[in-house]
Amino acid sequence: MEDSPAAPRPRAAGKVLRALRAHFGSIAGTIILVVVMWRLGTGVFVDGLRRIDGGTLVAAVGIGVLTTVVSAWRWCAVTRALGLRLPLGPAVADYYRALFLNAALPGGVLGDVHRAVRHGQSSGDMGRGVRAVVIERTAGQLVLAVVGVAVLLTMPSPVLEQTRHTAGVLALVTLGATAIWAALRMGREPRPGRGRDGRVRAALTEARGALLNRDSGPAVLISSVVVLAGYVAMFLLAARVAGTSVGPATLVPLALLALIAMSLPLNVGGWGPREGVTAWSFGAAGLGASQGLTVAVVYGVLSFAAALPGALVLVGRWYGSLRARRQSVTTEKYAPKDSTNPSSNSFPFSADANEGRPITPESV
Template structure:
């Protein structure tokens, strides 16, 4: 694989089909034991679960809450959502570029922002909520010439955002008043002890087990994964940027939730809304949604009801938040259209040499001018070619073709 002096992977022209990639890249990109039918089944189950949650909410609360939330959205709210979305998308793309640099893949910030907008729109418009990230990972990996490394860059970037959400969420839910404050304080020590016990059991089993070929291979793969995670997220060069970008992105999501609460008519303070927003964001990470819809609405309705703010208000807040998130991702539509037009022009335009001139045809090749000059020439060659076939399709001497003539 070509690389420059600093070890960065260059970006050769890669065919669109997976079969044209090197075998090592295809093996690296394909998850072990993850059959396409299993992935499709998980996606369909998540979509069905999300639809079921929305159906139950509509059945219990009616459609009035949805329509009221949509009616309250106005033009200033949409502009504010676009502004918040711009900040969160730019910082998310910056985090992605940092992680890719840690994995020695070039990713300029401008294309990263465009690809991130497109992924956000596809996540919001398609079932499952992750298809945009999958497309972003595969496209970047193929353009960089290393599909597996491109996929891992996106996985690590998304993992950084989830770790930031979990870390901040644990602190918020343990310190701020919320419907789950008492339960969180009771469960936190138990969860910590369970995690430590599981780590102790795993270490004991590894120390007492005789090494084998498969064990050494798995250990090598685990060490390689941890090394890439350390280089992409925890290195001295990347950690400050990844941490700052993750905090800014999380703050943008919280600001979007507060904006949705104000639009939906909730007058609760930011201190009251913050733990409720954390619960909603954690619910959005569950793979049981339809473009992000489903668990977010159910958890938000329950949290607002438990906090004494009204389950209907919570459902309205979740609906407005979903609409504002979709609006914030709409620049991804422009990216899709521009890339589609560029693809059409790239397929129709002739290839140019690096010096800007069209390449000359090799000796003996048929050019466009040759074809056009022979357009009105006598069709002698065509007649000779037709007479060379054993079964002619033209009648002989004006008589119809019969089996005897054939």
């Protein structure tokens, strides 16, 4: 009898652990922000906000238009390679909406999750619709990693030695993890059926076909490079607004390092690792950690401003769906009764040619 009150405790502990795993990225990003603010003070954030003017916001929105349209083009190329149809116009609207949700919600990926699910529903193939978004995002991250590591390892910069040391450590860790994984696979007995390994191989084959296809491959590569250049330009704009006096040759490696940190799923709407890494890299460059934090804050605000058209897409589609529901209610209210509508009594299906069609991206 005495042990009965303690029985629910393991279940409650399991719920807490699941919640922590689900929100680990947001928690980690919050901790990083708190540590940075504790070390450098909140005045740096306020100073960064004061430096932003109307002209800077217009420039940021212009850069955002370029990167968003090109990113949507990359998404369309991947989608076509997977055998689905996605026009550029709806793709741009969906991409803007995803960017805004990424910036406004914790985690930094909820907008992409929403975009993937909506595309899967509208295309009639949830699996390939979701995989198209995953492949498109992965392509951008791969180009960022390859270009960023190449620049950080070759261009003279204040973080060159630290980058080479970190790259060596990561290479050793990756090699060891690969060896352990290979040893475990060799000792595992093969299971009948396709199984998880078969699904993973099929997904990798599909991704390789979409990224290395001669029709979609060049478009994915070119668009990813253009998008990366736009992000770097946004960072240089933020550095100029923050009052950094050094040239692009010094700032580009620092920008790529900040972008790589932003790609980590440990942030709150993009905030967290970016501020910590930028403050550290600017301090290592002799420009001051506070200056680096100011640049990161300005970059975060400009990125949010560039994603604001996504809020207009959300409001517009919400108003459109609300208006459609009202029209539907009005039509049902004033529609003829079943007894006075012979066609509806004679046929069990609607005679409206528009009903029964699969949902398309244009109708979302």
